[in-house]
Amino acid sequence: MVILDLVEKLSATAEGDTVTLPITTPAQAALAASWCRRTGNTLITADDTSITIRRGRPPDPITALPPERRPGARLWLYTNFDCNLACDYCCARSSPQTARRALGVDRVREIAKAAPAAGVLEILLTGGEPFILPDLDEIVSACTAALPTTLLTNGMLFRGHRLQVLQAMPRDRLTLQISLDSATPDLHDSHRGKGTWAKAVAGIRIALGEGFTVRVAATLTTDDRHEEHELRTFLDSLGITRENQVVRPLAHEGAADDGLELTVQTLIPEVTITADGVYWHPVGADDDEQLVTRNVFPLDAAIDLVRERFRSFRNTADSAALAFPCA
Numbered sequence: 001m002v003i004l005d006l007v008e009k010l011s012a013t014a015e016g017d018t019v020t021l022p023i024t025t026p027a028q029a030a031l032a033a034s035w036c037r038r039t040g041n042t043l044i045t046a047d048d049t050s051i052t053i054r055r056g057r058p059p060d061p062i063t064a065l066p067p068e069r070r071p072g073a074r075l076w077l078y079t080n081f082d083c084n085l086a087c088d089y090c091c092a093r094s095s096p097q098t099a100r101r102a103l104g105v106d107r108v109r110e111i112a113k114a115a116p117a118a119g120v121l122e123i124l125l126t127g128g129e130p131f132i133l134p135d136l137d138e139i140v141s142a143c144t145a146a147l148p149t150t151l152l153t154n155g156m157l158f159r160g161h162r163l164q165v166l167q168a169m170p171r172d173r174l175t176l177q178i179s180l181d182s183a184t185p186d187l188h189d190s191h192r193g194k195g196t197w198a199k200a201v202a203g204i205r206i207a208l209g210e211g212f213t214v215r216v217a218a219t220l221t222t223d224d225r226h227e228e229h230e231l232r233t234f235l236d237s238l239g240i241t242r243e244n245q246v247v248r249p250l251a252h253e254g255a256a257d258d259g260l261e262l263t264v265q266t267l268i269p270e271v272t273i274t275a276d277g278v279y280w281h282p283v284g285a286d287d288d289e290q291l292v293t294r295n296v297f298p299l300d301a302a303i304d305l306v307r308e309r310f311r312s313f314r315n316t317a318d319s320a321a322l323a324f325p326c327a
Helices: 002-011 026-039 105-114 136-146 160-167 185-192 196-209 225-238 299-315
Strands: 018-022 042-046 050-054 074-078 122-126 149-153 174-179 213-220 245-249 272-274 277-279 291-293
Touching (some): 105 299, 174 196, 225 245, 277 299
Parallel strands (some): 074 122, 122 149, 149 174
Antiparallel strands (some): 018 050, 042 050
16 A cells, blocks of 8 residues: 555655655555665655655766766875874874874875776875875876876975975975965964974975975864954965965864864865775774774775765755765
8 A cells, every 4th residue: 555655646746845644553654665665766755654655766966066076086185193283172182202103105106006997096195294105106106197196285395305305206296285374473383383384384485485386284272353364365475376275264173172063964075095994085094983994995995985985965855965085
């Protein structure tokens, strides 16, 4: 009887609309679910008293996104977790005392080789501070040989041997993303350490002088629009184009005591690989709730798993995803 009622109700319903029918037993819900699978309709909810069914299948939420925002288009690699700084809002809880947990050049090479066929359009290297690593040159070389690459850094280590490593890096397929949170030292230094603002600005100038494309990313810890305006004006003066100025809100992850609450239900995934596995998003790469799988390979299968989970979340929720800007 439930199936007959469903056929009658749905036949008078437009594609994408829903109907709700009463039920009296769990078996009726199971029967309706089986019927939906066979007929191309979608069971939305079922409880002890009713079922709600959408006529037809929901649209693929991935195809609704711009190509560059689709899960897997940008692949984040946490090269390591240790850092020369201990920023008080670091989403990865990085510091000089943090265990390295290096991804390793061999694994990076394997990932980079597989990335284009898996649909990846860009690789982003982050940490921790990648310039701490002795094999960063090999890591960057492997990634840029495969795809355009962005290397995130605090820009404070461009001297001596590390400056030579920087100078040897390719300019045509590499973007350097350097962190700077304010137009003057006080706010930046209050979160990242005394003297770090001046060193970061010096790093930006060195990178620009070496001919690199430089993107500057700021984490805003206040809602002060004047602060953002002053920062952008300062970055303009350094020669950082507006398209390479990334201003993002504070995320309540890692070491941060407050900020936006970001979950797999609200974040558009940006596939992220660490030494521990595949994560939903780079802001949650130290959050067990965002671990998708510990199996990095085959890479295309890992990325497909993230995509399928995203479809599942979006097809069972009416709320829009939050596009949290990482880069």
